[in-house]
Amino acid sequence: MRTAAAVIMANEAIARDVYRMILKTDLGQEVQCGQFVQVAVPGYFLRRPISVHRADAEGISLIYRIAGDGTRTLSELKAGETVDLFGPLGSGFPLLDEDITLIGGGVGVPPLVETAARYIKAGHEVTAVLGFSDREVVICKDELEALGCRVIIATMDGSDGYKGTVIDAIEKAGLTVSTVLACGPLPMLKAVAERYDGYISLEERMACGIGACMGCVIRTPDGDSRRICKDGPVFRIGEVEL
Numbered sequence: 001m002r003t004a005a006a007v008i009m010a011n012e013a014i015a016r017d018v019y020r021m022i023l024k025t026d027l028g029q030e031v032q033c034g035q036f037v038q039v040a041v042p043g044y045f046l047r048r049p050i051s052v053h054r055a056d057a058e059g060i061s062l063i064y065r066i067a068g069d070g071t072r073t074l075s076e077l078k079a080g081e082t083v084d085l086f087g088p089l090g091s092g093f094p095l096l097d098e099d100i101t102l103i104g105g106g107v108g109v110p111p112l113v114e115t116a117a118r119y120i121k122a123g124h125e126v127t128a129v130l131g132f133s134d135r136e137v138v139i140c141k142d143e144l145e146a147l148g149c150r151v152i153i154a155t156m157d158g159s160d161g162y163k164g165t166v167i168d169a170i171e172k173a174g175l176t177v178s179t180v181l182a183c184g185p186l187p188m189l190k191a192v193a194e195r196y197d198g199y200i201s202l203e204e205r206m207a208c209g210i211g212a213c214m215g216c217v218i219r220t221p222d223g224d225s226r227r228i229c230k231d232g233p234v235f236r237i238g239e240v241e242l
């Protein structure tokens with residue numbers, strides 16, 4: 001991990017309050033799927049952690065939702081400006097030698113796209129079950145289909161795909177779930193962990209992002225602890241208490 005200046009190639013809205021930032025940086029070649037970077041936001045002391053959506057030798061892309069002032073400032077940056085990155089950080093998703101089911105919710109979906117690309121490149125079948133509040137915030141569907149994934153959509157208001165949660169969609173579609181790689185809101189991850197085997201990525205609030213401040217600690221079932229930023233954010237289901 002290291003700091004790197006990145007040039008913004010594009011920074012555009014792709015859904016309601018959701019932006020994609022394409023960055024030219026040599027960090028891209030070091031990224032494992034499911035890892036994140038800490039982005040320095042002009043005027044803010046703490047960096048904001050954002051998962052890597054796609055990565056290659058040319059650079060990386062990030063997909064982020066405006067959640068507060070920091071991400072709003074990020075959304076106002078223009079092509080040609082630079083941002084400072086620190087990363088890549090975290091454990092990332094494992095590359096297993098098997099077919100997988102990706103389960104994503106909201107802005108937990110972006111890190112699953114690079115993950116899907118790497119599994120498909122390795123010759124595996126990838127099914128993606130993606131949950132959103134409504135059709136205005138559906139992201140990455142076309143991109144995952146273009147990569148070769150089977151994509152199942154769930155929206156809470158039924159405006160796209162199955163009505164309800166990702167679990168409802170899996171049941172209604174009669175899907176047989178293979179090993180799961182999941183990222184999204186905590187209630188979704190809890191529901192996934194109660195039913196399936198695999199790995200989850202916890203995008204909790206962070207401060208230092210490098211394992212130094214203990215601000216992101218989570219308990220294990222045997223009373224031990226893990227730092228989400230350094231030991232995770234990806235954990236095997238059952239390794240930590242949700």
Ligand SMILES: Cc1cc2nc3c(=O)[nH]c(=O)nc-3n(C[C@H](O)[C@H](O)[C@H](O)COP(=O)(O)OP(=O)(O)OC[C@H]3O[C@@H](n4cnc5c(N)ncnc54)[C@H](O)[C@@H]3O)c2cc1C
Binds near residue numbers: 048049064067
């Ligand atoms: C490892 C990791 C990866 C992440 N990847 C992405 C990503 O790919 N795309 C994306 O849109 N977001 C992602 N996030 C969440 C993102 O970091 C926060 O939304 C962002 O830091 C908020 O900054 P802000 O200044 O805009 O909001 P703040 O003013 O700091 O907070 C605004 C609101 O957002 C809530 N919030 C802040 N951080 C989080 C968080 N981590 N999770 C849930 N709610 C939060 C606060 O409680 C508050 O209600 C990730 C977080 C982590 C830890």
Ligand code: FES
Binds near residue numbers: 215
């Ligand atoms: S954010 Fe500081 S230890 Fe994890």
